[in-house]
Amino acid sequence: MRNQGGRSEGITGSATAIVLAGGGARRFGGDKLGAAYAETTVLDHLLATIPPDWPVVCVGPRRATVRDVDWVREEPVRGGPLAGIAAAVPLARTDVTVVVAGDMPQAGHVLPRLAARLGRAPDTVEGVVGADPAGRENPLLAAYRTRALRAVLPECPSGLPARTLLALRHRVLAVTAEEARDIDTPEDLFPQRS
Template sequence: MTAYDAIVLAGGAAKRLGGADKPGLRVGGRALLDRVLAACADAGSTVVVGGRRPTVRAVTWAREEPHGGGPLAALGAGMRHTSAQYVVVLSADLPFLGADTVRALLAASAPGTGVDGALCTDEGGRDQPLVAVYRAEPLRRELALLAAEHGGLAGLPLRLLTHELTLCRVPAGPLASFDCDTWEDIASARARIREHGTVLDEWITAVKDELGIDLDVDTGLLLDLARDAAHGVARPAAPLTTFLVGYAAGKASGDGGGPEVVAEAARKAAALALRWADETGSP
């Protein structure tokens, strides 16, 4: 995959949200900003342009001048902290943006494609310049030209930038470009998590973020273990057994283990639960 830096724009007045701290609003138990940071976790460096706040991973902070100067001013401030040849540019209010969309944008603008970048389009075919990848050299050039022509970048619309670049369009799908501008959008995003069969994945990710755990979890394996413990031993054994498996895996991971440590501990506990069940009714 093409190496890149990321800039996340997390400023703005959020007027349609009554001035609420939009990047800090939670969807599925996770701040909107943290959800976007997860989508660009492979970035060499990540710059967040906006007010400082706790985040799920380390970032570099920047502020546009003047504060509230708009997306081009924020982008210019962020670019001063990047060095990669490609820059992923994202707004901080995209609850369903995933790493797969970032990878698709990078692939569409990879060396040899002859474009200056790639941006997503929403379901209506509208450009989404804050869900995009840009080559750093033409991006810096056009930002400098706009600043020289207009005496700065504050207040300028993004279209002045995108019209000067050769960009590939990538359909975003129904969710990747969904942004939260109103309380209705926030409510819709929160409901969608629970209505579209992803609640377990969302919950596991939220728990890992809350506990500071960076580990792939085989949810199916743990659910099978909980089922075997509940059916073969007793219902209360299910949560207690999965806790003990996690504790054992945590101790073992200190020796350099990874997801395979969890899997091995779960297999051992599941086999024990089956042996326990087999003894029921034995003479």
């Protein structure tokens, strides 16, 4: 499924962005991706910060967005992030695929750094994963070599943890707490004051 208009041929560009936009948002109590954030919505803020020449594949129920994206659904629906990535990665026609959770509105600024770091790494490095100030690696804030990402995805990815992706040979890129912040509750829409 496609958003408004857009490309009909294969995806091209320096990296393909997979945006996971199909979570249940149980703790938020509603549509967190559509929640107001920085004069737009959580999802649109993220999409607007992804490089404009990168093709974007969103996984989840189709919705209007600020940029042209391709839409796919995971099988089964609500099968989890690995199922979402497995549904989206066939649309990637680039050597590098970045993965980001749709509820991370500030993460778009990190994606070019992840992709650039991977581009400078030896071919034996299969990914670059963002890590927050506590050192927690987030496989859903990462750049992967597309061929390696396809190879590591299990045949039946539904319900398996996203940390499965950390089996890839990867390096770590430190990110700020704000860049790593995801929106789980309404309070998360506002940066923490120190």
